[in-house]
Amino acid sequence: MKKNLLLFGISLPLLFMALFENTCYGQHEMINILKKADVLDGAKPQPFFKIPELEAKDGLLEVHLYVGEKVYNFNGDSIKMRTYTYEHLGETYSGNTGPNGVIGPWAPTFRIGKNDRLTVIIHNELPDSSERNYLCSIKKEFTKKMNSESLSKKFKLIIQDASIVKVGTDTPDTLIKIGNLEGAYIETIVKDSSWIIHGRVPCPCPPGKKGSCTKVYIDYPVFLEYNYGTKTNALRIYQDMTHDDGDEHDHNIPHGFSRTNLHMHGFHVSPFQDDIFRNVDPTYSSYYTYDLEDHTSGTMWYHPHIHGSTSIQVASGMSGAVIIKDEFGPEDEALKQASLPAHERLMIFNQIRYDTIIGETPDFNTLERSGDPKGTTINGVAVPKMIMRPGEVQRWRLVHSGFRSTLGLQFPEEATVYQIAVDGILFEKPRLIETLHMAPGNRSDILIQFPAGFKSKGLAVESIDYLPMCEYFETDPLCLADPANSKQEDIMQIIVAGKPMNMEMPDSTTILPDNNHETITYDELVNQDRPRLTQFYVGNNEDSTATVFTVNGEAYDGSKIPDVLVVGDAEQWKITSGNAGHPYHIHVNPFQIRIFGGKKVDPPMWKDVVYVDPTHPAIIYARYVKYWGDFVLHCHILAHEDEGMMQRVRIVRPKGEPND
Structure with a gap:
């Protein structure tokens, strides 16, 4: 009788409820990487926006x-995003406006020298809200009751299991009147032999929780x-989460949506400085200081x-570039001119994702169910228009900060394009x-040029399918442009106009500046016949009740350090994937790709x-300097990292030298 009373007591007009019906991870939406960067539907070309830059003095x-x-007013949607603003030399800037009004999120570019000190003070001004997952929205204004047929399936389950319903500080079991759901607090008790993993679905007891798991409470504020x-x-209506960083099941469930920290991707600095284990809670600040020493x-x-909320923050546009300045010699004049x-x-490529109904992404579940990136x-601009002069050589620095999709670009056939660097490290030759x-x-990093006698009001750089082999074997026929491909979308436009220039283009015979990295030889390896193994895998847990994201069969556990490396050593690793595609990333030291997909990479x-994916493993050499x-x-599909596809690594000094 009590359940019926509560059901009809909360038979509210729940029109326009936007509900995610299946919160279980049996079919995890973000297992597979997206192989093509989508272009915003209906996006019109806009002028290219040059991100403000801060330079070391x-x-x-x-x-x-x-x-x-x-x-933000983003492509016609009004959205609320987590984002950066910044202060430098007493001036405060907002990372959401450009010369043409409000655009998508961006963050300032830092330009520093190879021996400079960079200090970033992070101030967390996110709201200090409880850990909860958004379930649905209910229209507040209504004029009539709704019968139970109009309730969403999910909300029916919530109400039918309700044991206590409160409004504000009122006593339990208050009959909620029409229009008086604001401030309600619904508490449910799950039946015996069930276990709730953060309110996703009732599941059998996990390992270590044998027997009858009774009276597990879930709250819906x-x-x-x-x-x-x-x-x-x-x-x-939200679903409360209880979270314990020390619990083996909890720390790989996305959480901590109001916490933050900072990572300098590509920096070769001490991990004590690039400390990704630090938490910066709301209302707190933290200093990050990076001392570069003869950096690339x-x-x-x-x-x-x-950990737990990297993906939701990066998917909101929280990323920026750092340019470590080149040092050119007299023989590098052509590259120097293109780099002015x-x-x-x-260009910072980002993939924004949000719930179009509520205009934000309050939690990981919303991120997961919001469909593909918008x-x-x-x-911050959809389909920017670049302007080049005939004969001009431009240096484009491209940063893929997207959290899920790979990126493939096809350049206009009239352009000459040379790639000169990957991941911040120059090639020997373009x-x-x-x-x-x-x-x-x-x-x-690429160099691009159109002929001195050529002009055009609009050429397209097109988004195409990502092909992993083309990163290393650019002359493969599959890696050549295919203008007949009708599935391509314009991700950028180029206008070639103005007075012609006569700039010199470096070519495949040009020797580029030294990249400060000496080639690792096989003889240098300390593990020639026994490479370290790293395999990414997505599968089910023992009870097939949840999807688990693992490295070498283990979900992330910060107390375990399977790989202990030694300063000065060089080693080979074999990187594989048991299923799906995963971008492997390791902090502190870069590595050399020696074999990819079974083919030698030369140079x-x-x-x-x-x-890497099941058909494209990689053999890499790494030196610990x-x-x-x-x-x-970890996997750089950041949702996978948040859910456990990460491993702690330790480098120690040679035997007899202190490690503090």
């Missing part, structure tokens, strides 16, 4: 980064909040790396390419992210 750069929430999607107030010049980037501010273009932005392929986390390619301490390797 006298060997120092200090920046205050503020992490908070801001509202209700709040009146502004809905950015509909621009009205709405009642939202190149294109790096930064983003949060807080007038000709250099930095489209790819470049510096590579002539027609298409470019990047996995999440990769960077690529070997330096990288810090390599995509100078620094020791703890850090991680």
